[in-house]
Amino acid sequence: MVSAWGGYVFIINLIPLHVFVLLLMQRYSKRVYIAYSTFYIVGLILSMQIPFVGFQPIRTSEHMAAAGVFALLQAYAFLQYLRDKLTKQEFQTLFFLGVSLAAGIVFLTVIYLTYTGYIAPWSGRFYSLWDTGYAKIHIPIIASVSEHQPTTWVSFFFDLHILVCTFPAGLWFCIKNINDERVFVALYAISAVYFAGVMVRLMLTLTPVVCCMLSAIAFSNVFEHYLGDDMKRENPPIEDSSDEDGKSSGNLYDKAGKVKKPVSEQEKTEEGLGPNIKSIVTMLMLMLLMMFAVHCTWVTSNAYSSPSVVLASYNHDGTRNILDDFREAYYWLRQNTDEHARVMSWWDYGYQIAGMANRTTLVDNNTWNNSHIALVGKAMSSNESAAYEIMRSLDVDYVLIIFGGVIGYSGDDINKFLWMVRIAEGEHPKDIRESDYFTPQGEFRVDKAGSQTLLNCLMYKMSYYRFGEMQLDFRTPPGFDRTRNAEIGNKDIKFKHLEEAFTSEHWLVRIYKVKPLDNREALDHKPRVTNIVPKQKYLSKKVGSM
Template identity: 95%
Template sequence: HTNSVSLSPAAWYPLGRIVGGTVYPGLMVTAGLIHYVLNLLHITVHIRDVCVFLAPVFSGLTSIATFLLTRELWNQGAGLLAACFIAIVPGYISRSVAGSFDNEGIAIFALQFTYYLWVKSVKTGSVFWAIGCCLSYFYMVSAWGGYVFIINLIPLHVFVLLLMQRYSRRVYIAYSTFYIVGLVLSMQIPFVGFQPIRTSEHMAAAGVFALLQAYAFLQYLKDRLTRQEFQTLFFLGVSLAAGAVFLTVIYLTYTGHIAPWSGRFYSLWDTGYAKIHIPIIASVSEHQPTTWVSFFFDLHILVCTFPAGLWFCIKNINDERVFVALYAISAVYFAGVMVRLMLTLTPVVCMLSAIAFSSVFEHYLGDDMKRESPPIEDSSDEDDKRNSGNLYDKAGKVRKHVSEQEKTEEGLGPNIKSIVTMLMLMLLMMFAVHCTWVTSNAYSSPSVVLASYNNDGSRNILDDFREAYYWLRQNTEEQARVMSWWDYGYQIAGMANRTTLVDNNTWNNSHIALVGKAMSSNESAAYEIMRALDVDYVLIIFGGVIGYSGDDINKFLWMVRIAEGEHPKEIRESDYFTPQGEFRVDKAGSPILLNCLMYKMSYYRFGEMQVRDVQLCVHLQTAPNWRPVPVTWTVD
């Protein structure tokens, strides 16, 4: 099985899939380029090793980019702390462990580096830094669909700067260059194409660009008009420009020239939209709302400290700190809506927490550092010496005696500094311990090999997925076509090397719905669908014997909902519930559920096994690694 050809016949059978038009190429191009360069330098490395270690290498680059960005926003000390935080924080390690060959592994580096170059271009007003920002943005577009976050956050930054009357020639040069060059570069990616000028997700950037040109033109007229004329023309011109941009976007959207917000992005604003209209998006566990436990699990103490960093930035506001404040606020909202977007929140949390810790350390350790340096004589000290007999200061208050001042500094002050410093260091130590524990226990196992723990602390390794795919590879024909739910498509193609009907590239909802319809129909109806699709084998995951909760029965309602969206006359979700509204898989369950293909395959001879193999089930207590042999159903 290979995805190197333009049309892959071994995926999405019988439709095939145009790989170049349905995937972001950045990840594969990066891995291929690294492999080519290393072999060009006569460093013999297998492409598999490059793929395995690509994410950890880029996580190191992400730490460097985070250091550079935080240094531009605050200072070098905060940058070093931010780099240390993002190097070990679980929220990012979850996508950057060895073997995680996924778009997010390289995308967060591109995200942070693009933001660094944007801040640099705003601070300097240099076309050089703006062009660098465009190139980094181009790489981000090639790598991940999250580039939409960039193309909306940077225009928002410019718009807020205009509202705050912080317009400058630097902002004009930076954004005009970024929008024009970045737009042209992003359209070179085949999967993106003309979306930057035809979809609503990109219209905010175009609107801000037009508004910025109008604003700059009015600023140009400022020196040529009187103050009263300029104020009248300015407010009128800006209002007309904003109104014209808004009405133009509405008109083009209404006439169909601009596509409306896609469901994937609309679900970020209306959290209940996907469950009703696009169940395939809502069915993914990564698209569920984030719980407070997840925030603490992935970020630990940084959850509590990053609002302090945000407060420090707002207190000492400037152009680039406006950007990080907008970044933080928007990322917090999106991470709360969707678990997957915790990844975009993690970098800004690390940066702002680093600013908070850095500011505290500077405040409580800065005086000691200054005291160690040689004292500098100034005029105020000479005045104090000359007027030592005066007991009143300039405000008329009683001046403290020198000995009292020394007692105050040597008494309570140093103790407070020591206590606060120790507390900060203890928090950082606890954070490091938590990150190490989470990484080793939650994020170090591959997704196809699961680990569980017994009451006595011993660990069981569940390797059924890999063994089942190996069984398929060894015991089925090379041209066999396997029907399964889309969750297992990539694994079957990559590990079993067999043709699949659907996979994790969920570009065709109707074809996935047809597979869902087959799973949720009775055997005779499902047989007709499978014969029409040339299915040879059906693969399902059933965890009833060992209590595995991630099996297909637990996902079954999502199959029904997705099928109902395309086939509402044949499939209705309510039919799979009892009259009391319960979803039951025992004898009291819905008759339609008990006769559907998924249920019949999952519980095939399940009762007989429980009755016949009582002694074997008891033996499970001493042999916890026992597992049933995978059963594959053949369609003749």
């Protein structure tokens, strides 16, 4: 798990939490001591064999909870060992002092090692889990990722379906009959619900406990309750009635003094409404499970199995249109650009350009280099002249953007533009300010009422170049953006330093070529070279070598 996913830290902290709660509930046992000690030591050694992890398990704050619980468990086990050798009063005093001293030493040691720099502090990703507004203010590059957005109720129902309702019932059944194992399930469920509500991507941690554990417990208890009597009736318990035979014949009254009903009459009364209710509930549960199976099949085939590079849309008659603009654009880059060309785009498309177009990108999905991504965001947010200076310094040959105004694609770069501004503002606050891209009323608009800073920035001009001449529908004016439902405010867009190189069929992907410097500008930018080889001599050498 450590070698496959960085989210292993969630499990590494969940298991110590389970052991700590068991200690608080006075459920300590030798099984717990042996299991956790073996898990921590072996897991620590094996996880450090992963090159990417290295010494992080002993040098990062995210792993200190596991180490602290391990030390606390050793102290607790030692006190339990002394329990039989001391009086009750002595043991209580020693236990209180020992546990308090062990917890204090562990806490102060972690603080000292963190202060001296031996243990790395908590990362921004973990701060954003506890404070949902932390990333947006301090680390906008983390908040800009769609997977890091808070989970909506629509997403919960889309992924879990009816299990959203049965999951709390299963949790209640677990807590009702608590034991050591069910304590872990309850802690897992509560913590996973919180984390899944903070980030969409952490639904991965919630689905196992919801689908495979608690909802299964809820359905199992319902079926056991409504089908249990029938099962018992098919296999009735064998009773030893040898001593009661003589008495039963004369015992015609019950404890309340009322006349007992014959067995046949009791069965008739139970066959009235009871079996019907059982059948209705059973059929209802089976229908819910069948609907859940159908929903899961549809979600898997439509939402989680379609590649994001190829998009699909449906007409009113149910026919499907395939939008292959991404592959079309990447193929054009691969075939029509120099193999050493550098492409500037937002980091979302870095891996796709490198993998499918085989071209060098400035930033990609490895989002650790915040300053470099901020520089790209500054270029996209600046006017053409300032952006050209940045692109020349980065040796950019082509600029690729995603524009969804023609087909109504909401995941384009204009909708992501504010995150580019925020990330750039974090590194270049003097040049880029987010407030400059809003109207005086605080609105982000692309029409005539929009901010002049926005209407003249590079991203806006590249997105809407020649778009003001296009009329998509007889009911809308030329330059009507279907994604933002607005007529663009700047239709007379001209470039000085860029030229349009490629636009895909549905205008989803647009590529611009960065023009080279003019002769006069090139002399102003480059230092004068004194030892220039004469042209005739250079040509003769070149011809001779051929």
